[in-house]
Amino acid sequence: MTPGTLISILLLLVPGIASIFYFRNIRMATVAAAALDEILSVLLFWIMPPQGFFFVDRTTDVFIFMITSIYLLSSIYSLRYISDRNATGLKQPTYYLLLNLFAVSMLFSAQINNYGLMWVGIEATTISSALLIMTEKSEESLEATWRYIIIVSAGVTFAFISIILIYYSFGTLTVSTILSAGRTNTLFVRVAVSIALIGFGTKVGVFPVHTWLPDAHSEAPSPVSAMFSGVLLPTALYVLYRIFQIDPITSLFIWFGTISIVAASLFLGYQARYKRMFAYSTMENMNLALIGIATMNPLGIVGALYLLISHSFSKAGAFYSSGSVLRSTGTKDVANVKGIAKKMPITSAALLMSSLGVSGTPPFGTFFGEILILYSMVLVNAVPEFIIVVIFLVFAFVGINLNVSRMIFGSPGDNSEPGRLMPAVSLVASIVPLAIGAFFMVVNNAIL
Amino acid sequence: MNYDSIVYLISASILVSAFYIQGQRYIMSMIRGQLVQSVLIAVASFLLAYLESSTDLLILGLLILILRGVLITYMLETRMPSRKSYVFEEGVNVPYLFLVDLVFIVIAVFIIYSIIFSSLVPISQPGNSSTLLFPLLLFFQGLFLITSRRSTFTQIVGYVEEENGLVLLAIFLLPVPIIIEASVFLDVLALVVISSVITVEKATHERMEELRG
Numbered sequence: 001m002t003p004g005t006l007i008s009i010l011l012l013l014v015p016g017i018a019s020i021f022y023f024r025n026i027r028m029a030t031v032a033a034a035a036l037d038e039i040l041s042v043l044l045f046w047i048m049p050p051q052g053f054f055f056v057d058r059t060t061d062v063f064i065f066m067i068t069s070i071y072l073l074s075s076i077y078s079l080r081y082i083s084d085r086n087a088t089g090l091k092q093p094t095y096y097l098l099l100n101l102f103a104v105s106m107l108f109s110a111q112i113n114n115y116g117l118m119w120v121g122i123e124a125t126t127i128s129s130a131l132l133i134m135t136e137k138s139e140e141s142l143e144a145t146w147r148y149i150i151i152v153s154a155g156v157t158f159a160f161i162s163i164i165l166i167y168y169s170f171g172t173l174t175v176s177t178i179l180s181a182g183r184t185n186t187l188f189v190r191v192a193v194s195i196a197l198i199g200f201g202t203k204v205g206v207f208p209v210h211t212w213l214p215d216a217h218s219e220a221p222s223p224v225s226a227m228f229s230g231v232l233l234p235t236a237l238y239v240l241y242r243i244f245q246i247d248p249i250t251s252l253f254i255w256f257g258t259i260s261i262v263a264a265s266l267f268l269g270y271q272a273r274y275k276r277m278f279a280y281s282t283m284e285n286m287n288l289a290l291i292g293i294a295t296m297n298p299l300g301i302v303g304a305l306y307l308l309i310s311h312s313f314s315k316a317g318a319f320y321s322s323g324s325v326l327r328s329t330g331t332k333d334v335a336n337v338k339g340i341a342k343k344m345p346i347t348s349a350a351l352l353m354s355s356l357g358v359s360g361t362p363p364f365g366t367f368f369g370e371i372l373i374l375y376s377m378v379l380v381n382a383v384p385e386f387i388i389v390v391i392f393l394v395f396a397f398v399g400i401n402l403n404v405s406r407m408i409f410g411s412p413g414d415n416s417e418p419g420r421l422m423p424a425v426s427l428v429a430s431i432v433p434l435a436i437g438a439f440f441m442v443v444n445n446a447i448l
Numbered sequence: 449m450n451y452d453s454i455v456y457l458i459s460a461s462i463l464v465s466a467f468y469i470q471g472q473r474y475i476m477s478m479i480r481g482q483l484v485q486s487v488l489i490a491v492a493s494f495l496l497a498y499l500e501s502s503t504d505l506l507i508l509g510l511l512i513l514i515l516r517g518v519l520i521t522y523m524l525e526t527r528m529p530s531r532k533s534y535v536f537e538e539g540v541n542v543p544y545l546f547l548v549d550l551v552f553i554v555i556a557v558f559i560i561y562s563i564i565f566s567s568l569v570p571i572s573q574p575g576n577s578s579t580l581l582f583p584l585l586l587f588f589q590g591l592f593l594i595t596s597r598r599s600t601f602t603q604i605v606g607y608v609e610e611e612n613g614l615v616l617l618a619i620f621l622l623p624v625p626i627i628i629e630a631s632v633f634l635d636v637l638a639l640v641v642i643s644s645v646i647t648v649e650k651a652t653h654e655r656m657e658e659l660r661g
Contacts, residue, residue: 134646187564
């Protein structure tokens with residue numbers, strides 16, 4: 001066994017081992033496991049496993065690093081956010097057990113060298129994460145859980161037709177074998193890739209199969225919303241990307257992405273609840289990354305990776321600070337949250353930076369990702385789509401930042417920070433995209 | 449009766465079971481309908497296993513029988529409380545839904561079959577892709593059941609039916625490796641277990657103000 005293979009296996013085993021502590025301090029075991037996974041994911045950049053049971057390249061590394069980072073931040077944030085008082089739908093140990101399984105299922109989907117098992121992994125993410133939505137057991141969270149289960153499962157089941165057609169066309173489901181065979185353009189493969197867009201697109205947030213997304217994000221506890229938005233959707237996008245690579249149907253994917261951005265920006269504009277607003281912002285960012293990948297241009301793909309990794313931290317920051325606001329004010333309505341800047345300075349700073357980050361403001365990493373994607377759209381002559389996307393990105397930018405400004409500024413209310421840990425985690429998550437932006441600038445100066 | 453006729457007979461029976469489920473308002477009848485459907489698919493798998501001398505299809509048939517036929521049925525039946533809303537689904541206009549259902553699945557299946565599936569070569573009957581119509585019909589029938597009903601149990605049965613359509617497609621077209629098929633079965637089983645947690649808390653699903661937009 002090579003060191004790379006060992007790291008890949010450990011990435012899957014460590015959260016599982018933490019779950020053994022179910023009856024005794026699983027909270028701290030989860031944090032320790034997430035921290036260890038984070039170290040392993042960094043090591044994976046230098047020591048990659050050979051192609052075999054796993055298929056890990058530089059793109060996979062970025063996704064694995066995203067998953068372990070948000071898993072770590074969410075498990076730390078949960079220490080304070082999830083308590084016996086509010087976790088009425090799930091026992092605390094069960095919450096952490098499912099959180100660990102959720103991370104394992106995403107890491108499995110990202111690393112495995114088999115399209116069929118990728119499908120199994122994506123379905124496993126639904127199984128492990130569904131009950132997490134109903135942690136706080138309100139009537140709305142039960143309904144959101146059910147919508148998530150039934151809509152996502154029905155959609156992902158549709159994607160299995162795509163897996164059957166790939167197997168029919170190639171006689172194998174091994175990712176490395178199929179991709180090394182070169183681009184294959186037969187009717188069956190094209191249909192398989194198109195079906196995958198709708199099937200896996202259900203989990204990515206492609207319009208019109210996105211309907212579970214705002215409900216699940218708004219009703220799940222904030223650390224789970226952060227995992228959904230920051231890493232679950234990108235993991236589904238990663239699987240879609242691997243299928244797209246077999247036969248890139250660029251125009252179809254770009255148009256679906258464009259229409260989805262239009263829909264997300266319009267929905268986002270009239271949201272009265274801040275968590276739903278951030279959910280639609282996720283849909284917008286995922287579809288922009290989908291467009292970047294669909295251009296099959298190196299700039300577009302690098303742009304998509306910059307966007308995804310910066311977005312994962314920014315959006316996690318947005319949901320963590322939303323969680324702090326919710327704990328402090330007790331409301332999800334934008335209109336009922338005013339002037340939190342004075343009494344909740346750290347949460348306000350995190351919320352502001354996160355909202356600027358997710359809406360692609362310079363110098364956050366998301367901005368550079370968006371620029372690269374937009375530029376690559378022009379390079380592949382997707383000019384009408386480019387114009388539409390730019391218009392609606394501006395629309396989304398104004399919508400998000402206007403609402404967040406209303407919440408932060410104005411006459412101060414009598415709210416206070418919910419302790420130190422939650423605001424600190426929010427702040428860390430919202431600062432990382434700035435560092436990614438700085439990294440981008442340094443790297444480009446070096447190149448120039 | 450020759451082999452082709454038996455395949456068509458089983459396929460037609462599976463389709464009848466799907467329409468039987470669609471026509472029901474009693475939850476228990478739907479669950480039993482799903483049991484019959486799963487057993488019929490297992491029989492189709494055993495038949496092809498015999499004709500093709502395929503161990504994979506034999507194992508697949510056993511998996512369908514045990515996981516779909518026995519375990520899922522048992523789980524759904526035992527999770528069903530005696531409250532009326534679980535036993536009988538109210539406010540369902542069965543004849544109207546039947547009509548819409550027929551229009552929906554005939555159009556959907558016609559389009560998909562004529563574009564792609566008509567040119568596929570199934571292992572069950574090389575040169576005759578018409579058997580692939582049955583899994584497609586079953587798949588869309590399941591999808592329609594999910595979208596047309598509000599009861600949690602009915603939607604679970606719809607999901608299982610949709611999955612049955614895919615299993616039948618794989619049996620007729622080209623069975624995927626058994627390790628993947630087994631994982632898919634376990635995934636679906638786990639999903640039904642998770643879903644059954646919701647059934648205790650929430651019997652039906654309506655629009656909610658908090659979840660609008």
